[in-house]
Amino acid sequence: MNGEKTNLFGALVPKSATFTGPVLRVDGLSISVNTESGLKPLVHELSFDLHRGETLAIAGESGSGKSLTSLAIMGLLPPPAVRVTGGSIHFGELELTALGEYALRQIRGNRIAMIFQEPMTSLNPVMKIGTQLSEAICAHEAISFKEARVRALEALKSVRLSEPEKRLNQFPHELSGGMRQRVMIAMAIALKPDILIADEPTTALDVTVQREVLDLLRDLQHEMGTALILITHDMGVVAEMADRVLVMKGGHFVEENDVVSLFANPQQAYTSDLLEAVPSLGDGSGIARAYKPDDDTLVAELEKVVVHFDVRSGVLGRVTHRVHAVENVSLSIRKGEIFSLVGESGCGKSTIAKSMVGLVKHSGRIRINGHDISAPHGKMTNQVRRDVQMVFQDPMASLDPRMRVGELVREPLVIHGVGNPSEQKKQVGYLFERVGLSRDQVERYPHEFSGGQRQRICIARALALNPKLIIADESVSALDVTVQAKVLELLKELVSELGVSFLFISHDMAVVENISDRVGVMYLGQIVEMGNCEQIFGSPRHSYTKKLISAVPTPDPSRERQSLARLVGDIPSAVRPINETVPHVVLNNIGNGHMIATEDSFT
Amino acid sequence: MTNSENIDPAIAATAERGVIAQFARRKLALFGLFLVLLTLGAAIFAPWLTAFDPNEQMFDGLTLQGAPMPPGGPFTLGTDLLGRDLLTRILYGARTSLIIGVAANGLALLIGTIVGVTAGYFRGWIGSALMRLTDLMMAFPALLLAICLAAIFQPSLWIVALVIAIVYWVQTARVLYAETASLSEREFIAAERTIGASHMRILLKHILPHLVPTIIVWGTLGISTTVLLEATLSFLGVGVQPPTPSWGNIIFENQTYFQAAPWLVFFPGLAIVCLALAFNLVGDALREILDPTQRGRD
Numbered sequence: 001m002n003g004e005k006t007n008l009f010g011a012l013v014p015k016s017a018t019f020t021g022p023v024l025r026v027d028g029l030s031i032s033v034n035t036e037s038g039l040k041p042l043v044h045e046l047s048f049d050l051h052r053g054e055t056l057a058i059a060g061e062s063g064s065g066k067s068l069t070s071l072a073i074m075g076l077l078p079p080p081a082v083r084v085t086g087g088s089i090h091f092g093e094l095e096l097t098a099l100g101e102y103a104l105r106q107i108r109g110n111r112i113a114m115i116f117q118e119p120m121t122s123l124n125p126v127m128k129i130g131t132q133l134s135e136a137i138c139a140h141e142a143i144s145f146k147e148a149r150v151r152a153l154e155a156l157k158s159v160r161l162s163e164p165e166k167r168l169n170q171f172p173h174e175l176s177g178g179m180r181q182r183v184m185i186a187m188a189i190a191l192k193p194d195i196l197i198a199d200e201p202t203t204a205l206d207v208t209v210q211r212e213v214l215d216l217l218r219d220l221q222h223e224m225g226t227a228l229i230l231i232t233h234d235m236g237v238v239a240e241m242a243d244r245v246l247v248m249k250g251g252h253f254v255e256e257n258d259v260v261s262l263f264a265n266p267q268q269a270y271t272s273d274l275l276e277a278v279p280s281l282g283d284g285s286g287i288a289r290a291y292k293p294d295d296d297t298l299v300a301e302l303e304k305v306v307v308h309f310d311v312r313s314g315v316l317g318r319v320t321h322r323v324h325a326v327e328n329v330s331l332s333i334r335k336g337e338i339f340s341l342v343g344e345s346g347c348g349k350s351t352i353a354k355s356m357v358g359l360v361k362h363s364g365r366i367r368i369n370g371h372d373i374s375a376p377h378g379k380m381t382n383q384v385r386r387d388v389q390m391v392f393q394d395p396m397a398s399l400d401p402r403m404r405v406g407e408l409v410r411e412p413l414v415i416h417g418v419g420n421p422s423e424q425k426k427q428v429g430y431l432f433e434r435v436g437l438s439r440d441q442v443e444r445y446p447h448e449f450s451g452g453q454r455q456r457i458c459i460a461r462a463l464a465l466n467p468k469l470i471i472a473d474e475s476v477s478a479l480d481v482t483v484q485a486k487v488l489e490l491l492k493e494l495v496s497e498l499g500v501s502f503l504f505i506s507h508d509m510a511v512v513e514n515i516s517d518r519v520g521v522m523y524l525g526q527i528v529e530m531g532n533c534e535q536i537f538g539s540p541r542h543s544y545t546k547k548l549i550s551a552v553p554t555p556d557p558s559r560e561r562q563s564l565a566r567l568v569g570d571i572p573s574a575v576r577p578i579n580e581t582v583p584h585v586v587l588n589n590i591g592n593g594h595m596i597a598t599e600d601s602f603t
Numbered sequence: 604m605t606n607s608e609n610i611d612p613a614i615a616a617t618a619e620r621g622v623i624a625q626f627a628r629r630k631l632a633l634f635g636l637f638l639v640l641l642t643l644g645a646a647i648f649a650p651w652l653t654a655f656d657p658n659e660q661m662f663d664g665l666t667l668q669g670a671p672m673p674p675g676g677p678f679t680l681g682t683d684l685l686g687r688d689l690l691t692r693i694l695y696g697a698r699t700s701l702i703i704g705v706a707a708n709g710l711a712l713l714i715g716t717i718v719g720v721t722a723g724y725f726r727g728w729i730g731s732a733l734m735r736l737t738d739l740m741m742a743f744p745a746l747l748l749a750i751c752l753a754a755i756f757q758p759s760l761w762i763v764a765l766v767i768a769i770v771y772w773v774q775t776a777r778v779l780y781a782e783t784a785s786l787s788e789r790e791f792i793a794a795e796r797t798i799g800a801s802h803m804r805i806l807l808k809h810i811l812p813h814l815v816p817t818i819i820v821w822g823t824l825g826i827s828t829t830v831l832l833e834a835t836l837s838f839l840g841v842g843v844q845p846p847t848p849s850w851g852n853i854i855f856e857n858q859t860y861f862q863a864a865p866w867l868v869f870f871p872g873l874a875i876v877c878l879a880l881a882f883n884l885v886g887d888a889l890r891e892i893l894d895p896t897q898r899g900r901d
Binding site (some may be wrong): 237330354357358359385386388389390391392394397398399400401402403411412415458462465495 | 790794798813896
C-alpha cells in the first residue's frame with residue numbers, strides 16, 4: 001500500500017508532495033540549553049535553505065552546533081534541558097518546531113531520515129538486520145511484515161551489500177563497520193525520504209571504506225533526488241560531496257557559499273584558517289625539515305616481531321583459532337626521526353606499539369636503545385621504560401580523571417625516583433611550559449581542559465623522563481583539525497629541539513605525509529611497503545599503498561573526481577585456525593631504502 | 604590553543620574548597636550526619652539518658668492484666684512484654700546495632716574489597732580461584748552458614764559481627780570484581796603501566812580511588828542489611844543473647860504482639876530505618892564530594 005497515508009496526520013503528511021521552493025527552510029534557528037545560570041545559547045540564529053536533490057554540507061569543529069542543528073530538524077533534541085528557543089524550521093509547508101511528538105514521528109524516518117556516526121551503536125545488537133529493517137518500514141507504512149521484508153531486501157540490494165539475502169538473517173556484530181553503515185543507509189532510504197541527514201557518516205570508518213560509502217551516498221542521491229544534509233568536520237569529504245557548504249563555529253553561522261567558491265575564495269578568516277589547517281596529500285616532497293635524523297644511532301630495532309592472540313572455544317576452552325595481529329615485522333627507527341606506521345583498523349599497527357612498551361607479549365626481537373626487551377634473552381626493565389614512552393589516542397581516557405594534572409605529569413618522576421619533590425615540581429612546571437600550557441594549570445583536573453590541551457598534558461607526561469622514543473598511537477586523530485595542526489607542530493619542534501624520535505601511528509595518510517621522515521604501510525599484520533615520504537607518497541609501488549592514497553578525500557572541489565576501481569569486499573580476517581600459517585611477505589629493496597613486498601607472495 | 608577553552612572560574616573555585624566546607628553546604632547530608640551522631644550519642648550516653656536499667660523487669664511496667672504499657676506516662680515509649688522500658692532498651696540497643704553495622708559491615712567491606720580488587724586486577728588463576736570461592740559462598744545458604752558458625756563459637760556480640768562479615772563480604776567482592784576488571788582495561792591504566800608504575804601503585808593510587816563511590820554505596824546499604832541480619836540471627840537464638848538488647852531482637856521478640864502493641868515493633872523499626880537513611884545520606888554526599896569530575900557541576 002503506497003501513496004497517501006490514512007492515519008490522523010494523513011492530510012498533513014502526504015507521501016508524494018510536490019515542493020515548490022526549498023524542501024527545508026531554516027529561519028533564525030536558535031537552540032539553548034537550560035542551565036542553573038539561565039539559558040545558554042548553543043546555536044545562534046541560523047538560517048539556510050535546502051533544495052531538492054542538493055547536498056548541503058554543514059562543516060565545523062566540535063562544539064560548533066552542527067549536530068544540534070540536525071537533531072533540531074529531526075525533533076530529537078535531548079529533553080528537557082536543550083530546546084529550540086527561536087526561529088522556525090519549515091519542511092515544505094509544515095512548521096516542524098510547532099509539531100507534537102506524534103506528528104513528528106510520522107515524519108521522522110519516513111520523510112526525513114538520519115544516518116549516525118557510529119553504526120554499531122545505532123543498530124540494535126540483539127535483532128537481526130532483516131527484522132530491524134522491516135520494523136522500520138512497518139512503522140511508517142501499513143504493509144504486512146512479509147511485504148516489508150521484501151522491501152528490506154530491495155533496500156539492502158540498493159546499497160550494494162554483498163549477499164543481501166544472507167545479511168537479512170545476520171546480527172549487526174557479524175558485519176564489518178562499512179557493512180553496518182550500509183545497513184544504516186539502507187534503513188534510511190528504504191522509505192524514500194525527502195531529506196537525508198548524514199551526521200559524520202564516515203568518521204568511524206577506514207579510509208577505503210569511507211570512499212565506498214561516500215560513493216554510495218552520492219549515487220543514491222542522484223538516483224532518488226533526495227536532498228542531503230551532510231554534517232562533517234572533514235573538509236576533504238565536504239569538497240568531494242557537497243554542492244553548497246555552510247560553515248559554523250561555536251554555534252554561529254560563519255559563511256555559506258557553493259563549494260567551489262568557498263574553497264577557492266573563503267570570505268571569512270575562520271574559513272580560511274579551517275581550510276589551511278586541513279592536512280592535504282601532496283607528493284611528499286615539499287616539506288622543509290629543520291633537523292636531520294642521525295643515521296648511526298638506532299633508538300628502536302624490531303626484528304621479525306610476531307604477536308598472536310589465542311582464541312579459545314569449545315567446552316574444554318582449547319585454543320582453536322589465532323589472531324595473527326603482527327606477523328614478521330622488522331623495522332628500525334633512527335635518532336631524531338619520525339617514523340610512521342599507517343594502515344587501516346585491525347592491521348596491527350597499535351599492537352606493535354603495545355609490544356614495544358611491554359603491554360603485550362611478542363616473539364621475535366625488539367631492542368630499545370640497544371636493550372633487548374624480548375623474552376627469553378632480555379626483558380622490560382625500568383631503565384628501558386624510561387627510554388620509551390607512549391601517548392595514546394584518547395587523552396581523556398589515558399589520564400586518570402581523579403588526579404590533578406600536575407601529579408599525573410610528575411608521576412613518572414616519582415616512580416623512577418628522579419629528584420626530590422621540589423625538583424620534580426620545577427620539572428613539571430618546565431614541561432607544562434614546554435608543551436604550551438601554563439605553570440599555574442597544574443592544580444587542575446583533566447576534565448577542566450579541552451581535548452588539545454589534554455593531549456599536550458599526555459605529551460608532557462611522556463617527555464618527563466627524557467625518553468629516546470615516544471610512541472604516538474593515533475594521538476591526533478581525536479582532535480579538531482585546527483588543534484591537530486598545532487599539536488603536530490609541537491611534535492616537530494620536540495624532534496628538532498630535543499632530538500627525540502617518534503613512532504607515529506595513524507590511519508590518516510595526509511597527516512602522516514605532513515609529519516614523517518619515513519613511513520611503513522601495514523596490511524594484515526605485515527609491512528607491505530616502507531620508505532621515506534617521497535618514495536611512499538611520490539611513487540607508491542604496492543597496490544595497497546596506492547589504494548590507500550587514492551581513497552583519501554581531497555579538499556579541492558575543482559579536482560576531477562577520479563572514478564575508482566570499486567573495491568570488492570572487506571579486508572580478510574586476521575583470525576585463522578590454529579594449524580594454519582600466514583604466508584610471510586618478502587620485502588625487496590628497490591633502491592634508497594624503498595622496500596616493497598612482492599605482490600604475488602601476498603594473497 | 605590555550606585560548607580555545609576558557610576555564611570557568613567557578614569550577615576552579617569549587618575545586619579549591621575543602622571536603623568539610625562542601626559537606627556543610629549540603630543540607631540533607633548534614634541532616635544525615637546529625638542522625639548518625641544522635642545514634643552514636645545515644646549509644647555512648649545511654650546510662651545517663653535514662654533512669655531505667657535495660658534488663659530490669661519492672662512491676663509497674665505492666666498493666667494489671669499483664670499487658671505492656673503503651674507510650675506516654677512514666678515510660679516515654681511504653682514497655683515490652685516483660686515490663687522493661689522500651690526507650691532504655693532502644694538506647695542500649697543502639698550500641699549493638701552500631702557495633703554490628705560498623706564493625707561487621709566494615710570487616711565485610713574490607714574482605715570484599717581485597718578479594719574483589721585482587722581478582723579483578725590480576726585475573727588469571729588467582730582471579731578464578733577467588734571468584735569460584737565467592738560463587739561457592741553465594742550458593743551456600745547464608746543463614747545456615749551463620750547458624751553453623753554461631754553454633755561452633757560461643758555466641759557473643761563480636762562473634763556475631765564476625766559471622767555477619769563472613770556471610771556478607773560476598774556481594775561486595777562480586778560488585779568490585781566487575782568494576783575493577785573493567786577499570787583495568789581502561790587506557791589510563793595502560794598508560795600507567797607504560798611509565799613503569801608497580802602493581803601496588805596502580806591498585807592504590809589509580810584503581811581504589813575510583814572504587815570509593817561503589818564502596819561507600821555498598822557500605823551504607825550494607826548497614827541496614829547487616830543490622831537486619833543480626834536481628835534474624837538473634838531471633839533464631841544464635842545472635843546477640845538475651846537479655847542484651849539489639850534493635851533486631853526487640854522487633855523479633857515482640858512481633859507476635861504487633862496488633863496489640865504496635866509501638867514495640869514500630870519504634871525499633873523506625874530506629875533501624877533512620878540509621879540506614881542517615882548513613883545513606885552521608886554516603887551519597889561523600890561520594891559526590893570525593894569525585895573531582897563532579898566538581899563545579901552542582
